[in-house]
Amino acid sequence: MADQTCLEIAASVRSGQQTAESVVSAALARMEATASLGAFVHVDRDRALADARAVDARVAAGELLPLAGVPVAVKDNLCTEGLETSCASKMLGGFVATYEATAVSRLRAAGAVVIGKTNMDEFAMGSSGETSVFGRALNPWDTERVPGGSSSGSAVAVSSRAVLASLGSDTGGSIRQPASFCGVVGFKPTYGRISRRGLVAFASSLDQIGPFTTDVADAALLFSVMAGQDGGDMTTSDAPVPALDELLHAPAPLRVGVPKEYLAEGLNPEVRARLDAALDALKAEGAEIVEVSLPHSKYAVATYYILASAEASSNLARFDGVRYGHRDTTATSLIDTYRRTRTFGFGAEVRRRIMLGTFVLSAGYYDAYYQRAQKVRSVFVREFEAAFRQCDVMLTPTAPTAAFKFGEHGDDPLTMYLADIYTIPANLAGLPAMSVPAGLTSDGLPVGVQLLAAPFAEKSLFGAALALERRLGKMEAPPAASGEKS
Amino acid sequence: MSVTLETLKHTAELARLDLSLLPLEEQNRLAEQMSRILAFVEQLSEVDVEGEEPMTHPIALPTTLAEDVAVPAPGAAVMLANAPARSGDEIVVPRVLDGGGEGG
Numbered sequence: 001m002a003d004q005t006c007l008e009i010a011a012s013v014r015s016g017q018q019t020a021e022s023v024v025s026a027a028l029a030r031m032e033a034t035a036s037l038g039a040f041v042h043v044d045r046d047r048a049l050a051d052a053r054a055v056d057a058r059v060a061a062g063e064l065l066p067l068a069g070v071p072v073a074v075k076d077n078l079c080t081e082g083l084e085t086s087c088a089s090k091m092l093g094g095f096v097a098t099y100e101a102t103a104v105s106r107l108r109a110a111g112a113v114v115i116g117k118t119n120m121d122e123f124a125m126g127s128s129g130e131t132s133v134f135g136r137a138l139n140p141w142d143t144e145r146v147p148g149g150s151s152s153g154s155a156v157a158v159s160s161r162a163v164l165a166s167l168g169s170d171t172g173g174s175i176r177q178p179a180s181f182c183g184v185v186g187f188k189p190t191y192g193r194i195s196r197r198g199l200v201a202f203a204s205s206l207d208q209i210g211p212f213t214t215d216v217a218d219a220a221l222l223f224s225v226m227a228g229q230d231g232g233d234m235t236t237s238d239a240p241v242p243a244l245d246e247l248l249h250a251p252a253p254l255r256v257g258v259p260k261e262y263l264a265e266g267l268n269p270e271v272r273a274r275l276d277a278a279l280d281a282l283k284a285e286g287a288e289i290v291e292v293s294l295p296h297s298k299y300a301v302a303t304y305y306i307l308a309s310a311e312a313s314s315n316l317a318r319f320d321g322v323r324y325g326h327r328d329t330t331a332t333s334l335i336d337t338y339r340r341t342r343t344f345g346f347g348a349e350v351r352r353r354i355m356l357g358t359f360v361l362s363a364g365y366y367d368a369y370y371q372r373a374q375k376v377r378s379v380f381v382r383e384f385e386a387a388f389r390q391c392d393v394m395l396t397p398t399a400p401t402a403a404f405k406f407g408e409h410g411d412d413p414l415t416m417y418l419a420d421i422y423t424i425p426a427n428l429a430g431l432p433a434m435s436v437p438a439g440l441t442s443d444g445l446p447v448g449v450q451l452l453a454a455p456f457a458e459k460s461l462f463g464a465a466l467a468l469e470r471r472l473g474k475m476e477a478p479p480a481a482s483g484e485k486s
Numbered sequence: 487m488s489v490t491l492e493t494l495k496h497t498a499e500l501a502r503l504d505l506s507l508l509p510l511e512e513q514n515r516l517a518e519q520m521s522r523i524l525a526f527v528e529q530l531s532e533v534d535v536e537g538e539e540p541m542t543h544p545i546a547l548p549t550t551l552a553e554d555v556a557v558p559a560p561g562a563a564v565m566l567a568n569a570p571a572r573s574g575d576e577i578v579v580p581r582v583l584d585g586g587g588e589g590g
Contacts, residue, residue: 306530352516354501368531
């Protein structure tokens with residue numbers, strides 16, 4: 001069953017070949033067998049099995065469910081009914097949301113069964129999974145290496161085949177980078193495609209929800225179920241969502257752009273080799289390779305850290321210890337309750353970003369930092385618009401390296417921030433982007449390549465991703481998929 | 487720019503954090519890391535942004551209007567279940583007035 005796809009599981013449950021209950025109970029068993037990888041942080045087995053039986057009843061009643069019986073794992077920053085949502089932070093320890101994220105509700109309505117919440121960097125701030133209050137998740141390909149972040153557990157859950165689909169959120173690469181490190185497909189849709197109602201906000205002008213899957217077709221399946229306008233999120237677009245069949249039969253791209261700035265400096269030769277293999281694959285599918293230019297690329301990380309931190313400092317102001325979550329009870333005044341609660345409730349990385357964001361928004365610095373970064377963002381968007389006049393999709397590395405070792409970036413936040421250099425531009429410009437597995441390094445670590453398309457051009461993106469997967473083959477499960485290695 | 491402990495303290499006050507609760511070593515490390523991050527982001531001063539509009543969202547989204555209809559909301563019991571301290575249907579907090587506000 002672990003070698004099936006979501007499309008196959010749903011088809012077999014719909015046709016009665018297997019029950020949702022048997023599929024979910026097998027997923028729970030695999031989750032247990034891989035528990036040492038630290039992918040899951042909140043699980044309710046009885047609820048999952050009850051939900052599975054409810055799906056079986058709906059199937060028996062004749063409902064045609066696109067995700068019938070498909071077990072899914074959900075990042076711990078997406079609100080789920082009856083299951084804790086803690087953002088892997090002390091600040092939200094024990095918090096059970098009063099409503100469910102629209103993306104999760106749509107999966108459930110389509111027949112999916114949520115089997116658990118996954119580990120992550122605290123409040124989605126990190127690139128290695130190491131800032132979680134629950135401790136780190138391990139990369140199934142090499143347990144001494146990070147799975148990437150911030151959606152660490154969602155990538156590990158799919159890579160280890162505990163589930164074949166999970167949800168993450170992507171603010172600067174938090175789906176695509178861990179997908180690359182763990183050898184799975186990770187997809188960030190266009191800004192505005194998927195409702196963020198019920199996603200604990202990090203940086204509202206950058207955040208987007210998306211799936212991790214073992215192949216491209218399953219990413220299309222989850223996207224087609226979740227996408228579309230939602231009254232609960234004013235930023236969702238009313239643009240028509242392509243039907244699943246359209247995505248699955250999207251043609252290979254005619255023109256593939258390669259931004260020359262992305263190849264210029266410091267790209268690891270192993271990553272370069274996988275990128276070249278991917279370019280050859282698309283050429284073999286009939287694409288013409290076009291050199292494009294994004295001259296301001298080198299400013300993306302700086303722009304991102306100003307904007308994302310500023311928005312985070314504002315969004316995280318709501319955690320005050322009054323209405324829900326952690327409260328420090330040693331304070332004797334309300335103002336001290338705020339201060340003590342926030343100082344001890346947030347971890348070091350979250351505190352650092354709140355401080356940075358508060359600083360760049362403060363009087364005297366707003367124009368020089370925050371507003372300047374917003375203006376540079378306009379420049380990025382225009383550069384992408386120009387580049388997409390010359391090509392249908394772009395192909396880039398997903399991350400500068402394969403998965404790095406725990407602690408490798410030490411105490412220097414800047415070197416960790418640079419791990420997101422190729423993924424951040426898609427968030428700044430709101431573009432759909434996908435990391436697709438492109439083979440292994442000589443050390444046997446997976447490497448993904450990133451496809452980018454113009455806003456709302458998911459069809460072009462899937463056409464290119466399917467073409468890549470056809471030529472390069474689907475990535476196999478990691479040798480340690482049963483978890484005994486750790 | 488270099489972030490002094492004074493700037494750090496002022497910024498923390500705006501963010502409703504109290505860094506003096508942390509070991510001095512951690513305060514110094516935070517000041518040092520913020521200085522390095524700010525030095526790094528100062529590269530944006532090289533970019534010519536003359537005439538550029540500040541961008542708040544990457545994609546132009548029209549303002550959408552919601553139907554003016556009441557939708558069911560979770561009841562008080564559900565909303566209050568997450569409260570750290572409560573008395574009946576009220577959330578209990580430490581003293582706000584009479585020295586409890588800006589006094590701390």
